[in-house]
Amino acid sequence: MEKRENWSSKIGFILAAAGSAVGLGNIWKFPYIAGENGGGAFILIYLVAILIVGLPVMLCEIILGRKTQKNPVGAFNAIRPGSPWMFAGAIGVLAGFLILSYYSVVAGWTLGYIFKAITGQISSFQNIEMAKQSFDTFIQSAKWSVLCHFIIMAITTYIVYNGIKKGIERWSSILMPLVFVILIILIFKGLSMKGSKAGVNFLFSFDFKKLTPGAFVTAMGHAFFSLSLGLGVMITYGSYLSKGENLFKSTLAIVSLDTAVALLAGLAIFPAVFAVGLEPDAGPGLIFHLLPLVFSKMAFGIVWATLFFILIFFAAITSTISLLEVVSAYFIDELKWSRKTVVIVFGFIIFLLGIPSALSFGKWESVKLIGLSFFDFVDTLSANYFLPIGGILISLFVGWIWGTKNAVDEIRHGSHNFADVHLISLLAGLKDDPSHNSEVHVVTLASLWGIFIRFIAPIAIMIAFLVLIGVIKI
Ligand code: TRP
Numbered sequence: 001m002e003k004r005e006n007w008s009s010k011i012g013f014i015l016a017a018a019g020s021a022v023g024l025g026n027i028w029k030f031p032y033i034a035g036e037n038g039g040g041a042f043i044l045i046y047l048v049a050i051l052i053v054g055l056p057v058m059l060c061e062i063i064l065g066r067k068t069q070k071n072p073v074g075a076f077n078a079i080r081p082g083s084p085w086m087f088a089g090a091i092g093v094l095a096g097f098l099i100l101s102y103y104s105v106v107a108g109w110t111l112g113y114i115f116k117a118i119t120g121q122i123s124s125f126q127n128i129e130m131a132k133q134s135f136d137t138f139i140q141s142a143k144w145s146v147l148c149h150f151i152i153m154a155i156t157t158y159i160v161y162n163g164i165k166k167g168i169e170r171w172s173s174i175l176m177p178l179v180f181v182i183l184i185i186l187i188f189k190g191l192s193m194k195g196s197k198a199g200v201n202f203l204f205s206f207d208f209k210k211l212t213p214g215a216f217v218t219a220m221g222h223a224f225f226s227l228s229l230g231l232g233v234m235i236t237y238g239s240y241l242s243k244g245e246n247l248f249k250s251t252l253a254i255v256s257l258d259t260a261v262a263l264l265a266g267l268a269i270f271p272a273v274f275a276v277g278l279e280p281d282a283g284p285g286l287i288f289h290l291l292p293l294v295f296s297k298m299a300f301g302i303v304w305a306t307l308f309f310i311l312i313f314f315a316a317i318t319s320t321i322s323l324l325e326v327v328s329a330y331f332i333d334e335l336k337w338s339r340k341t342v343v344i345v346f347g348f349i350i351f352l353l354g355i356p357s358a359l360s361f362g363k364w365e366s367v368k369l370i371g372l373s374f375f376d377f378v379d380t381l382s383a384n385y386f387l388p389i390g391g392i393l394i395s396l397f398v399g400w401i402w403g404t405k406n407a408v409d410e411i412r413h414g415s416h417n418f419a420d421v422h423l424i425s426l427l428a429g430l431k432d433d434p435s436h437n438s439e440v441h442v443v444t445l446a447s448l449w450g451i452f453i454r455f456i457a458p459i460a461i462m463i464a465f466l467v468l469i470g471v472i473k474i
Pocket of ligand 1: 020021022023024025026224225226227228229230231233319320322323387
């Protein structure tokens with residue numbers, strides 16, 4: 001059997017995990033849902049969702065991974081051998097498989113758009129109809145969409161084939177810094193344009209009337225997807241960590257990077273949109289219809305358009321590799337397959353499964369499953385059902401079955417401050433003062449986290465889930 005690998009450095013792990021989190025969710029989806037839900041007000045509730053649900057659940061996943069050094073199924077099984085809890089892990093592995101199949105299709109569109117940008121097609125758009133027409137023709141073309149999806153799966157397979165250090169960590173460490181550099185360049189460009197201030201105002205203005213219960217649910221669902229939670233990506237990535245790492249600090253870094261990229265993406269997009277005199281409420285078409293038009297109105301549009309689509313492409317690749325890694329880790333740990341075999345076999349099967357999703361915008365548009373296109377069906381099943389169910393089960397398992405006591409014992413390796421220092425003394429910088437650390441403390445980061453994981457996170461996710469699937473009407 002192959003020896004289980006470890007990350008070669010702390011920063012390598014953080015970049016890989018942040019790479020998983022930062023993806024289409026941040027750059028494509030976050031800006032448009034923020035745009036539709038009132039800009040600044042939505043950002044505020046999104047931050048709340050990240051704090052009360054995202055951060056605690058991510059810490060849970062990473063703890064489970066490092067403790068058991070296993071894939072999601074193996075992790076539950078290691079703690080409660082033979083119990084039905086392992087199905088919580090199995091839902092995760094299945095969700096990883098399903099999400100990757102259609103996520104790769106959308107990632108493929110960004111590849112196609114890099115091509116369109118370089119060849120100057122994008123900078124020739126005259127109006128929104130032309131931009132829309134070009135997008136529709138592209139996604140309806142079986143040849144193009146399947147080819148691009150194939151290329152994404154081939155790149156993903158290649159990276160994961162090379163393992164943790166030489167594959168995932170290496171590529172995340174190259175691509176993530178580039179994502180930041182490109183974002184910053186685009187933000188400077190956007191802000192330097194005349195009339196861009198309106199975009200900044202839009203993004204950070206508070207329209208409290210738009211703070212509807214629906215916006216809360218959207219924020220919660222998005223926080224989950226954006227942080228790659230609920231299916232065990234973080235369990236799997238955490239399983240390659242060694243005992244010395246400070247899990248709380250790492251989690252904080254990953255969550256902050258993900259949130260920063262979402263906000264920066266908004267700052268890269270809206271100022272430029274306003275500067276060329278367009279409206280920001282384009283919905284899902286924001287980056288594929290509206291932005292190409294924005295680029296066509298800019299000087300050197302070819303350059304900006306190419307940079308922008310390379311940015312999303314890089315962000316998407318660091319996410320697709322995390323999804324394939326979850327599926328692979330399961331077969332490697334549990335069924336003792338070799339990494340190379342699993343990755344090639346499942347890379348190919350997921351490519352095949354993605355084909356109907358790719359075709360569901362064109363040739364197979366009329367094929368419906370319970371009234372949804374194949375793409376929407378797989379998306380709804382995995383993102384609206386499997387992810388929240390996975391998230392609820394993970395927090396209940398750690399909070400009530402394995403127990404927060406055992407989890408905190410695991411965090412103590414590498415993170416003494418989290419578990420044993422009074423929260424107020426810690427925040428005040430007085431943890432080393434003799435009169436502040438002389439006794440056992442009840443109010444610590446760990447106790448706060450325990451309450452979130454036992455009560456607040458599962459209840460909040462449950463409510464969002466029931467609204468999402470229409471059981472609770474708001
Ligand atoms: N978080 C990624 C994004 O924002 C997508 C993603 C990667 C994901 N792995 C995941 C979502 C696992 C849910 C679960 O685009």
